[in-house]
Amino acid sequence: TTNTRLRVLELYSGIGGMHYALQESGIPAQVVAAIDVNTTANQIYRHNFPDTTLWNKTIEGITLDEFDKLPVDMIVMSPPCQPFTRVGLQGDIADSRTKSFLHILHLLPRLCRRPRFILLENVKGFEVSSARQRLVETLVECGYTFQETMISPTSVGIPNSRLRYFLTAKLSTANESSQSSKIPEAFPHPAGASPHQHSVVSSPPSAATGRPDEDTQGGHVLYKQETEREAQRKTSQNQDLSVRRIRDFLEPPGDVNMEHYLLPPGTLLRYSLLLDIVQPTCRRSVCFTKGAEALLLCVLQMESVFAGLDQMSEDDKLQQLLKLKLRYFSPREVANLMGFPQSFSFPQQISTKQQYRVLGNSLNVVVVARLLRLLVS
Numbered sequence: 313t314t315n316t317r318l319r320v321l322e323l324y325s326g327i328g329g330m331h332y333a334l335q336e337s338g339i340p341a342q343v344v345a346a347i348d349v350n351t352t353a354n355q356i357y358r359h360n361f362p363d364t365t366l367w368n369k370t371i372e373g374i375t376l377d378e379f380d381k382l383p384v385d386m387i388v389m390s391p392p393c394q395p396f397t398r399v400g401l402q403g404d405i406a407d408s409r410t411k412s413f414l415h416i417l418h419l420l421p422r423l424c425r426r427p428r429f430i431l432l433e434n435v436k437g438f439e440v441s442s443a444r445q446r447l448v449e450t451l452v453e454c455g456y457t458f459q460e461t462m463i464s465p466t467s468v469g470i471p472n473s474r475l476r477y478f479l480t481a482k483l484s485t486a487n488e489s490s491q492s493s494k495i496p497e498a499f500p501h502p503a504g505a506s507p508h509q510h511s512v513v514s515s516p517p518s519a520a521t522g523r524p525d526e527d528t529q530g531g532h533v534l535y536k537q538e539t540e541r542e543a544q545r546k547t548s549q550n551q552d553l554s555v556r557r558i559r560d561f562l563e564p565p566g567d568v569n570m571e572h573y574l575l576p577p578g579t580l581l582r583y584s585l586l587l588d589i590v591q592p593t594c595r596r597s598v599c600f601t602k603g604a605e606a607l608l609l610c611v612l613q614m615e616s617v618f619a620g621l622d623q624m625s626e627d628d629k630l631q632q633l634l635k636l637k638l639r640y641f642s643p644r645e646v647a648n649l650m651g652f653p654q655s656f657s658f659p660q661q662i663s664t665k666q667q668y669r670v671l672g673n674s675l676n677v678v679v680v681a682r683l684l685r686l687l688v689s
């Protein structure tokens with residue numbers, strides 16, 4: 313019945329990755345409010361969750377009174393990550409984009425009813441920020457126990473690297489804190505387990521005994537500007553049989569016009585040696601951020617195409633590269649790799665570029681669903 317469902321507040325809701333993760337987790341829950349200032353993301357959210365209350369407002373503009381009127385059992389949030397990304401300027405709490413997060417930390421101890429559960433997602437780098445330090449202090453002050461982890465979707469068998477920081481917190485009756493000094497790259501143990509029991513495993517058992525794929529095995533030619541070490545990492549990722557193949561996440565051929573996603577000649581010529589190319593048989597892809605940097609290759613004679621490329625005229629080079637039929641993942645394929653259900657869609661007016669951008673800002677639904685189950689169990 314309705315009143316036994318967890319009441320959830322979704323902050324920085326974007327396109328609703330957290331909402332989908334709640335659904336995927338199977339936990340009886342209801343998002344009582346979602347909040348975001350981005351109008352594009354909000355259009356997409358409304359399109360997919362027309363019955364959810366969505367506030368198109370800044371979080372720092374929401375008062376204690378307004379939060380108290382909601383009361384919620386759980387807060388899920390992915391604060392803006394630019395202040396913490398390694399490539400960014402690392403403005404941390406001095407960055408104005410952290411203001412809203414500090415506002416939440418200010419309100420939490422003052423709420424008339426504190427949520428029992430909190431889940432926060434952020435980029436790698438957050439764990440060493442002062443924002444994280446403030447968060448932890450606030451949680452301890454408010455009587456929460458918490459666990460922190462770094463997880464990539466590869467650990468749930470999805471061929472996409474997206475190492476992210478997660479913190480799950482639970483309001484405890486006893487006053488024990490569960491702060492661990494090292495952040496494990498693994499799912500936390502279900503409630504009750506001591507943080508000291510964490511074993512630091514980043515991936516499921518090695519598939520070294522599995523038979524490597526002939527077609528991804530080749531690798532004699534270092535046709536790209538990559539180090540031997542990178543090439544080896546890619547090869548070993550492709551041999552990890554606990555991770556599914558890229559082809560399981562592709563749109564069925566004929567469903568969409570893939571010509572739309574082919575790389576234009578200029579891009580091919582300029583970036584051919586820097587592209588991260590994967591094939592349908594691969595078991596890896598790079599992290600999607602603002603654009604979809606990961607590419608897909610549809611033919612297999614890659615080595616022969618790339619051989620001697622640097623000695624060719626621009627024209628010949630282009631002819632060779634065009635043979636590869638290199639294309640970008642479509643937004644739907646990116647969504648598939650991020651664990652979004654088939655029911656997720658974009659409203660007509662959202663451009664392809666906007667679709668990539670909002671997906672790049674979102675999260676892996678399957679990873680968060682699993683964390684939510686562990687938190688609530």
Ligand SMILES: C[S@@+](CC[C@H](N)C(=O)[O-])C[C@H]1O[C@@H](n2cnc3c(N)ncnc32)[C@H](O)[C@@H]1O
Pocket residue numbers: 324325326327328329330347348349350353369370371372389390391392393409412670673674675
């Ligand atoms: C990392 S994204 C979160 C994405 C979301 N989890 C999803 O699945 O799409 C951060 C979101 O926070 C929003 N945001 C940033 N600052 C905000 C603020 N001060 N108030 C409300 N929303 C904000 C951005 O518009 C962006 O959609």
